[in-house]
Amino acid sequence: MTEQTSNTVKTYLARLDAALAGVDPDVRLEIVSGIREELAGLDDDAAAARIAEMDDPALIAAEARAEMPPAPAPPVAEAAPGRAFSIAAVLVLIIGTFVVPIIGPLVGLVWVSMAKAWTRREKIVAWVRPFAAGLIVLAISFVASLFGQNQPTQTNQPTLAFAFVAQWHFVFIVMFIVLPIEGIVLLVRANKRGWRAPSQP
């Protein structure tokens, strides 16, 4: 172990080690060690003669690489199942609200419920949220109208009738705001996680 390694050997081993960059570290160490064993104890001339018989480090490294198992391919970004359907569902929900009122968002919500991009909880919330928003607005309008009815007069009857119709219009307008926003939220959320619903417990 006290033998001096000749410069020729050191140079060859350094070239070999450099050429083996990227090869499995254990294999790289074994190749270098195996050749070092073979050259150990030789003087410069003997080492040079022995190295001349050996293969070029680049060839040895190429052979080692060819023999190594191929690196596992990066996971193919395969499309999430039903991705197109999920996108269609959310688009129908957003655009359908304006193009085909009532039926459009209804179909959109049904499709969202059938799609695989959202969890069951998200689907339930998607249904409940627009109705809840409508009910809240209706309740507020109803309470407001009660205050208006405290002083019923002949003159304010047409105003009350108008207010009743306006309440319902207001509910629909709120729903038409809520539904597209809900659609955008669902779209952004699904897009962030690759149109796959996270696994549910």
Added chain:
Amino acid sequence: MVADVGTQLRKGVVEFCVLGLLSRQAMYGWELSEQLVSSGLIASIGTLYPMLARLRSQGLVTAYDEASVSGPVRKYYRLTALGEAQLESFRLQWAPFAATVDQLVGKDSGS
């Protein structure tokens, strides 16, 4: 596919040839490499070590360090019991396999 028949054949049997060599005696890497290169089974020592790593990971070959009489401590490889069994299994299949292939592709195999 047909162009590189030699390479494909070598790849199919070279590991068993290593097992065969080691069944006779324990050998160090360079020694094994010389034998296999001279037999035309591998191109260089670069092919040998990944193969030895595979055989070791499969439990067919094991390694140990031993000081040689004239040189440094060398890493020797020898067959395990599992390696022996694997080699025996190959031996049993090789002869009839080679005979069948020879019968099918031989010039005198008939029409």
